[in-house]
Amino acid sequence: MFAIIKTGGKQYQVSQGDILSVEKLSMAQKSGDKVVFDEVLLLADNDNVTIGKPHVTGAKVEASLVRNYKDKKIDVFKYKSKVRYRRRYGHRQQLAEVKIDKIVL
Numbered sequence: 456m457f458a459i460i461k462t463g464g465k466q467y468q469v470s471q472g473d474i475l476s477v478e479k480l481s482m483a484q485k486s487g488d489k490v491v492f493d494e495v496l497l498l499a500d501n502d503n504v505t506i507g508k509p510h511v512t513g514a515k516v517e518a519s520l521v522r523n524y525k526d527k528k529i530d531v532f533k534y535k536s537k538v539r540y541r542r543r544y545g546h547r548q549q550l551a552e553v554k555i556d557k558i559v560l
Contacts, residue, residue: 458558459497460516466496469516469555479549483520490553492516498560515559521552 457470463478483490495514498505505511525547533542 456498456500456558458495458499458514458516460492461494461496462492469558471555471557473555474521474552475555476550476552478551479523480520480551480553483551483553484523486520486522488520489556490518490520492518498558513560517556517559518553519556521554523549523551526550 457468459466459468461467462480465478467475467477469475480490482488493510493515495511495516496507496509498511498514505514507514526549528545528547530543530545534540
């Protein structure tokens, strides 16, 4: 059984026991906290496929927070030729690693 969920403006295909990195979750602060994803777009179980319009009603994915961390640094460099304009800065996205506990219909 697998599901497609939407969180942080992205879609993820998940099944029970998966560990995935998503955008930082405001609802979970410490490792071990429970997280519920309500925006389930699709559920598939062997031959049964349920597609939501836009979401599958009554379906949810329960997960637990493994850790909060920062992604690798992305360096951004602006440059304009002939005018000595240079700007350099970086960004580290905050992410959360979650483990999918179960998919509930």
